[in-house]
Amino acid sequence: MEEATVERGIRCTALTKTFNKGATTAIEDISFTVEPGELFGLIGPDGAGKTTLIRVLTTLYVPDIGQAVVDGLDIATEVKALRNRVGYMPGKFSLYQDLTVAENLEFFATLFNTTVQANMDLIHDIYVQIAPFRDRRAGQLSGGMKQKLALCCALIHKPTVLFLDEPTTGVDVVSRKEFWQMLAKLKKQGITILVSTPYMDEATLCDRIALIQEGRIMKIDTPQGILDAFPIRLFALKAKATYSLLCDAQAFDGTQSCFAFGEYLHLTFLDQEESTIRRFKDYLKDKKHQEVVFMEVKPSIEDCFMYLMKSEKQLKTAS
Amino acid sequence: MNATIKILLVQMKAFITKEFYHVFRDRKSLLLLFGLPIAQILLFGFALTNEIKNTKIAVYDQAGDRASKRLIQRVEASKYFEVAAMLHNPAEIEGHFKSGQARLVLVIPAQFEADLARQQEPTLQIITDGSDPNTANTITNYLNNIIQDFQTDQKGNLQVRPEVRIVPVMRMLYNPQLKGAPNFVPGVMSLVLLLICVMMTSISIVREKELGTMEVLLVSPFEPILVILSKAIPYLVLSLVNLTLILVLSVVLLEMPINGSLLLLFGISTIYIITSLSLGLLISSVTDSQQAAMLLSLMGMMLPTMLFTGFMFPIENMPIPLQVISHVVPARYYYVIVKAIMIKGLGLSAIWKETAILVGMTIFLLVVSWRKFKIRLE
Numbered sequence: 242m243e244e245a246t247v248e249r250g251i252r253c254t255a256l257t258k259t260f261n262k263g264a265t266t267a268i269e270d271i272s273f274t275v276e277p278g279e280l281f282g283l284i285g286p287d288g289a290g291k292t293t294l295i296r297v298l299t300t301l302y303v304p305d306i307g308q309a310v311v312d313g314l315d316i317a318t319e320v321k322a323l324r325n326r327v328g329y330m331p332g333k334f335s336l337y338q339d340l341t342v343a344e345n346l347e348f349f350a351t352l353f354n355t356t357v358q359a360n361m362d363l364i365h366d367i368y369v370q371i372a373p374f375r376d377r378r379a380g381q382l383s384g385g386m387k388q389k390l391a392l393c394c395a396l397i398h399k400p401t402v403l404f405l406d407e408p409t410t411g412v413d414v415v416s417r418k419e420f421w422q423m424l425a426k427l428k429k430q431g432i433t434i435l436v437s438t439p440y441m442d443e444a445t446l447c448d449r450i451a452l453i454q455e456g457r458i459m460k461i462d463t464p465q466g467i468l469d470a471f472p473i474r475l476f477a478l479k480a481k482a483t484y485s486l487l488c489d490a491q492a493f494d495g496t497q498s499c500f501a502f503g504e505y506l507h508l509t510f511l512d513q514e515e516s517t518i519r520r521f522k523d524y525l526k527d528k529k530h531q532e533v534v535f536m537e538v539k540p541s542i543e544d545c546f547m548y549l550m551k552s553e554k555q556l557k558t559a560s
Numbered sequence: 561m562n563a564t565i566k567i568l569l570v571q572m573k574a575f576i577t578k579e580f581y582h583v584f585r586d587r588k589s590l591l592l593l594f595g596l597p598i599a600q601i602l603l604f605g606f607a608l609t610n611e612i613k614n615t616k617i618a619v620y621d622q623a624g625d626r627a628s629k630r631l632i633q634r635v636e637a638s639k640y641f642e643v644a645a646m647l648h649n650p651a652e653i654e655g656h657f658k659s660g661q662a663r664l665v666l667v668i669p670a671q672f673e674a675d676l677a678r679q680q681e682p683t684l685q686i687i688t689d690g691s692d693p694n695t696a697n698t699i700t701n702y703l704n705n706i707i708q709d710f711q712t713d714q715k716g717n718l719q720v721r722p723e724v725r726i727v728p729v730m731r732m733l734y735n736p737q738l739k740g741a742p743n744f745v746p747g748v749m750s751l752v753l754l755l756i757c758v759m760m761t762s763i764s765i766v767r768e769k770e771l772g773t774m775e776v777l778l779v780s781p782f783e784p785i786l787v788i789l790s791k792a793i794p795y796l797v798l799s800l801v802n803l804t805l806i807l808v809l810s811v812v813l814l815e816m817p818i819n820g821s822l823l824l825l826f827g828i829s830t831i832y833i834i835t836s837l838s839l840g841l842l843i844s845s846v847t848d849s850q851q852a853a854m855l856l857s858l859m860g861m862m863l864p865t866m867l868f869t870g871f872m873f874p875i876e877n878m879p880i881p882l883q884v885i886s887h888v889v890p891a892r893y894y895y896v897i898v899k900a901i902m903i904k905g906l907g908l909s910a911i912w913k914e915t916a917i918l919v920g921m922t923i924f925l926l927v928v929s930w931r932k933f934k935i936r937l938e
Contacts (some may be wrong), residue, residue: 299779301937321781329779333772339585340578351574352782354567394776 249313250433251275251298251402256307258293263305267293268456271307275435275449280428282447283437284542290456291437292332295406298435299329312401312433328400328432330391332407338380342371342390345379346397353398363430364393367423385416392423403427405436409443421446441543452546459549464542471540471548473497474513477505479534480525489528493521498551505534507544571782575790582764583794589760597752597802601809604744615640615699618662620647627673627714634710635666640702657689664688664699676714745810746898747871750891751862752806753799753829754836758861760795761840762853769848775937784935792837799833800826819905825898828915832894835922839890841929865891893918 256271268290275281283291296302298311300320309316314323336345350357361368367389374382379390388408395403405424409417421443424434428448436447444450445464452459452467460467478499480486487506490499495517497509510517525533540548583589617635621628636643644661647653656662667685669675675682686703688696768774777787803826810816818825840857847853866872868886875886886892893914900906908915 296775296937301775301778303936324779325781327779329776331772331775335772335776337578337582337773338771340581344578344581348574348578349776349780351571352777352780354571354781 249277249401250279251281251309251311251435253298253309254307256294256297256304256309258297258302258304266456268297271453271456271458273451273458273461275433277433278428278431280424280434280436280446280448282444282450283435283453284439284441284444284450284546285437285453286439289453291439291453292406293456294453295329295404295435295437299327299404300324325398326401328395328398328403330395330403330405330408332410332437336379336387336391336394339378341376341378342382343375345390346393349394350397355398357397360397360399363399363427364396366426367393367396370419383416384412385419388412388416388420389423392420396427400432402433402435405434407437407439409438409440417443441541441546444542450542452542452549454546454550454553457553459553460545467542467545468540471545473509473548475538475540475544476508476510476518477502477534477536477538478508479505479532480530481532482530485528486525486530489525489530493524495521498547500547502541502543505538507538507547509548568783568786572786572790572793575782575786576794579764579790579794583760583798589763592759593756593798593802594805596756597748597806598809600748600752601745601806601813604748605810605814613639614642615664615695616644616662617641617664617666617699617703618645618647618653618656619643620650620653620665620667622670623668623672625671625673627676628668630714631668631672631707631710635703635706638702638706640699641706653687657687663692663695664703666703744871745806745814745816746895746902747869749803749806749829749898750832750869750871750894751865753803753833754839754861754865754891755857756802757795757799757833757836758840758843759854759857760798761791761837762843762847762857763850764795765791765841765844766847766850766853769844770850778935778937784933785930788841788930788933792834792841795837795840796830796833799836800830803829803833816902818902820901821907824908825901828894828897828901828911828918831915831918831922832890835890835918835925838922838925838929842925842932845929845932845934864889868892869895871895890918890921893921 252274254272256268257266258268259266271290271294273281283294285291293302297304298309298316300316300323303317311323312326314326316323337348340348346357350360357364371382371386371390371393374386379387382390392405392408395405409420412420417440424436425446428434438444444467447464449461449463450467451461460470462470478486478490483501483506487499487501490496490506490508495510495512497511499506499508501507510521522535525535583593619632619635621632632643635641641664645652645656647656647665650667653665653667656665665687667687669682669684672682684707686700688700690696765774768777778784807818807825811818839861843853843856843860847856864885868875868882868889869891870886875883875892878886897911897914897918900911904910
């Protein structure tokens with residue numbers, strides 16, 4: 242029974258895809274499962290392999306090694322059936338700039354052998370927002386509107402699985418927020434959604450996330466699970482002269498990592514002893530930093546990401 | 561099955577409509593599509609002509625008798641020459657060349673009539689401007705013809721016993737007036753149709769790649785072969801409109817005849833257009849940016865077509881390797897066919913060989929471009 246439910250989501254095993262005849266590895270040994278109706282996030286910086294992974298799962302690339310089943314269909318053998326079933330929104334804005342909003346929608350609806358009206362229940366919430374611009378050319382829409390229109394087009398055939406490649410890149414904060422609200426609503430309709438994003442703050446909006454870096458998945462868990470698994474103490478640090486503070490903190494012999502995070506610096510130590518912390522405070526005093534704020538904070542997804550990245554690197558150099 | 565076909569037709573109709581929107585909403589492609597043929601026809605028809613019309617000449621008539629006047633009248637009566645000045649001493653000759661008032665000077669010797677009557681061959685001197693050897697050559701030939709005609713007539717006039725003498729009579733078959741149009745209209749047709757089809761198809765497909773819409777098209781139930789068909793059909797239609805435009809312009813403006821079957825002309829043109837469309841498809845599958853596609857279409861199509869079609873440079877005069885290359889240029893065969901149909905008024909039986917080669921090329925290119933068309937990203 243459990244096996245059957247897994248089959249309807251996404252399940253991939255050991256996916257590897259290289260380019261330039263194996264010279265460049267885009268993704269390596271990727272395995273994960275997305276449950277039906279789950280909102281799954283691929284979180285990672287540019288060049289991590291998110292787009293390649295999505296293109297493999299949407300049958301646009303053939304993986305070198307590994308298998309994947311999307312909505313019960315094998316990506317290698319059931320290409321045609323799969324292409325009928327999935328919704329896909331590429332990272333580059335993929336609508337016809339010289340066609341109006343209405344023409345774009347109708348074109349994609351016809352392409353998927355349906356009509357805009359027939360799917361109104363699914364796209365209604367998004368459609369009402371772009372409806373005032375229905376006669377405007379897609380190229381003249383704002384970034385947020387473009388993304389909403391593209392989402393409408395990707396949803397027009399009631400896909401069972403939806404792939405969104407960096408849908409919020411280059412979109413303003415308000416539109417990003419609205420976009421994620423829409424994804425939450427779509428999730429309620431039972432659509433399985435795989436979304437990629439370089440924005441770590443969006444990770445908490447997903448049911449589960451995969452942290453991906455240099456073509457490998459570092460960790461898969463719920464956002465909370467990832468936060469809880471952060472093994473060491475994290476401190477936030479601020480002073481009048483931010484840059485020299487960063488240099489000094491990185492130069493301190495007990496520092497494991499220190500990077501800028503908003504207006505604060507985020508800092509971890511090699512050991513978790515109180516004595517190290519006291520030594521660090523004295524060190525800052527010696528360096529004559531003014532208006533120093535130093536406190537322990539809860540980690541964010543970005544902290545977890547940086548921590549995992551650093552430990553992977555250390556593992557690599559060690560081996 | 562019927563339902564499936566109906567769905568496919570509806571999908572294709574939507575796709576083709578979209579293609580027409582692209583063309584008609586983009587001023588640049590509209591200009592390319594309809595501006596190019598008009599510009600080419602007008603350019604070749606009026607500006608780049610190598611026809612001889614009303615060439616200004618000067619005459620230095622040393623005889624001033626009846627015969628010389630008749631000769632001058634004769635020259636002037638032809639539409640090729642216009643006697644711009646009568647000279648009175650040899651020193652004026654050079655001045656007229658330098659100021660460009662004359663491109664040719666005809667010097668008639670003293671006692672022209674008397675010499676003619678006495679059956680002594682009088683010597684006429686023709687001086688031309690050798691800085692433009694092509695024109696000089698052509699107009700000398702024209703003038704020679706006129707003078708020979710005159711000579712023959714004079715013999716009758718003066719009631720001299722015609723001596724046995726072979727006078728070469730030249731007659732240009734099919735194009736007696738040596739007009740340029742019959743030569744270049746088929747050339748422009750092969751060039752323009754090829755360029756437009758190749759550029760429009762390759763650019764429109766590569767644009768979809770650039771915008772990422774190709775990804776969405778691929779991850780959709782729409783058959784890849786229908787993508788190709790739906791891309792080809794609008795440009796086939798537009799090219800046929802273009803062909804009509806070129807033909808109307810040549811007939812109306814350039815008085816070009818269409819002696820053969822119009823239906824045959826359109827039929828074979830359709831084959832040629834499909835050849836060009838498949839070339840465009842091929843280019844689109846090896847390029848990833850619109851600029852590259854444009855450059856490849858222009859460089860890869862324009863030059864070989866201009867060189868190897870035979871309407872600018874005769875193929876027979878080329879070195880053997882170039883003659884061999886010319887055999888793979890589709891425009892070469894189309895050019896021969898169009899000339900045969902339009903000017904000579906020949907039917908399919910006369911051009912079946914060229915037609916067969918063209919059909920073969922079309923099938924080959926279609927198959928190759930279809931196989932090259934990727935249903936995935938690379």
